[in-house]
Amino acid sequence: MINLDAINQTLAEQRADFFAAMKEGTPEEQEKAFDSFLGGIQDTFVTQAEQLMNEVGDKYKDEEALVARGLMKPLTAKERKYFNAAVEKQTLDNLDEAFPETSVEDIFSRLTTEHPLISLVDAKTTGALFKYMYTDPTTQTAFWGNVPDNIKQLLLKTIKIVNFEHSKLSGFVPVVKGFFKLGPAWLANYVFTVMYEIMAASIELAIVKGTGKQQPIGMTKKLSGAVDGVYPDKDRIPLADLEPVSLAGVRANLAEDKMDNGQVAALVHPVTYWTKLFPHLAFKTDEGKWVLTNLPTGEQIVKTYACDEEELIVGVPKNYLLAISGQTELKKYEETLAIEDMDLFIAKFFGTGLAKHQNAFYVYDLSSMPGATAPTKDEEADVKRPDPTGLLNETDTDTTEEP
Known part of the structure; x- marks a missing residue:
């Protein structure tokens, strides 16, 4: 099986x-x-x-x-x-x-x-x-x-x-x-x-x-400045750590524009989550247990491969x-x-x-943030796809010849 x-x-x-x-x-x-x-x-x-x-x-x-x-x-x-x-x-x-x-x-x-x-x-x-x-x-x-x-x-x-x-x-x-x-x-x-x-x-x-x-x-x-129908990228905000003073500026901007009207989320590439966010969110208690905390500004973390690595997007998804x-x-x-x-x-x-x-979402650049380094992976050879039912290779077996 x-x-x-x-x-x-x-x-x-x-x-x-x-x-x-x-x-x-x-x-x-x-x-x-x-x-x-x-x-x-x-x-x-x-x-x-x-x-x-x-x-x-x-x-x-x-x-x-x-x-x-x-x-x-x-x-x-x-x-x-x-x-x-x-x-x-x-x-x-x-x-x-x-x-x-x-x-x-x-x-x-x-x-x-x-x-x-x-x-x-x-x-x-x-x-x-x-x-x-x-x-x-x-x-x-x-x-x-x-x-x-x-x-x-x-x-x-x-x-x-x-x-x-x-x-x-x-x-x-x-x-x-x-x-x-x-x-x-x-x-x-x-x-x-x-x-x-x-x-x-x-x-x-x-x-x-x-x-x-x-x-x-x-x-x-951005929602303006399109050239031939293509809209330009938003400016990225450098983020070197996850301290409250570093994250609070964007939340202040969202509040000023009334864009904090729901659960604020932080979108991040899964690899970046593990290399940049996780090491700063995990800590050891006095009892020796490891605990995973939230971002200090309370964003819901959403992992998506649609994000670039080293990128963090902050805003209310309902906007x-x-x-x-x-x-x-x-x-x-x-x-x-x-x-x-x-x-x-x-x-x-x-x-x-x-x-x-236009200011519903802000984009952080995490390239300067210290974090984990993923070990080098071995390259895998191509493996033939399984076909347990024979459906992928099934062809018309009718060999009847026309008179």
């Missing part, structure tokens, strides 16, 4: 490599990391499928039995109709049925409750709409008594509209022929799993580092608006990046995001 924990650990490492490549890698490195990440998702799905088949036997295609045991998401009527059509035609392309909006809404709902970062921002789903309206959280929007005309104009100025008609997130969904043969419920579960992982990684990276050009504007970007439309396209991908032995589909949906105020 293949160790699922080991596969999940490998997937976590592939996810980290994918983040690193998307931030600063060459196109070749990005393609390699993306292929590896998708392969990791497949490994996880195939291994879980094998274990479930061994557990339930012939009932592995019984959707009601699997749903009753909490092993699979129940499908709506539209979802079942869509994936029945996909199984019948052995493709996700050119189907008579549109990809169900409820699927994207369910995936996004999971992200907003389960994901460490996405669950903390102000995430909205807007159905098939392409515009979203919100108010500036720093301005007063209610008044006692009669409201003069000049105040009415001020109120109108606090209402902001974001248009995400031209911000399209694309995620690839590779499907091996064997997945279609498992039936509509399994195919749906696989597609949802891939879309969840790709949406999670892409949205998380956009929230933190989005350039604003056909994508969200990230927390680390970042993320809006996603449920309208989705899913078509076969015929261009480059074709992955061997499988069909590649591309899922496209619309969305955007930006900070609600």
Whole structure:
């Protein structure tokens, strides 16, 4: 039996490599990391499928039995109709049925409750709409008594509209022929799993580092001065220690701009957390026990690979608006990046995001802070991906010749 924990650990490492490549890698490195990440998702799905088949036997295609045991998401009527059509035609392309909006809404709902970062921002789903309206959280929007005309104009100025008609997130969904043969419920579960992982990684990276050009504007970007649609990086504040006097300045700025209107968080790369933050937050009590304390200014620490190493982002996550439309396209991908032995589909949906105020988030530079040094790692050789069910290598075995 293949160790699922080991596969999940490998997937976590592939996810980290994918983040690193998307931030600063060459196109070749990005393609390699993306292929590896998708392969990791497949490994996880195939291994879980094998274990479930061994557990339930012939009932592995019984959707009601699997749903009753909490092993699979129940499908709506539209979802079942869509994936029945996909199984019948052995493709996700050119189907008579549109990809169900409820699927994207369910995936996004999971992200907003389960994901460490996405669950903390102000995430909205807007159905098939392409515009979203919100108010500036720093301005007063209610008044006692009669409201003069000049105040009415001020109120109108606090209402902001974001248009995400031209911000399209694309995620690839590779499907091996064997997945279609498992039936509509399994195919749906696989597609949802891939879309969840790709949406999670892409949205998380956009929230933190989005350039604003056909994508969200990230927390680390200024909200003005865009050149060709790309917004400039915010200035980094040098931080050499975690003493209260060093951290309090940013909290004072947040308070002055009324941006401390919720739980303030500190976003940090997982490696930087261990090398720079952890050594300064762990201490030994008089009784000889090690205790982990919080930052002196009380920020919730959120680890994300979307941050650069040596970087710390401080602000209230709810002051970042993320809006996603449920309208989705899913078509076969015929261009480059074709992955061997499988069909590649591309899922496209619309969305955007930006900070609600120009000073909602501050970026620290931790490069001068003393910390731990990670030991040199041994390089590992490439290991062939496991295929316990034979699904990854399954091909059409019908050799009947035409007369």
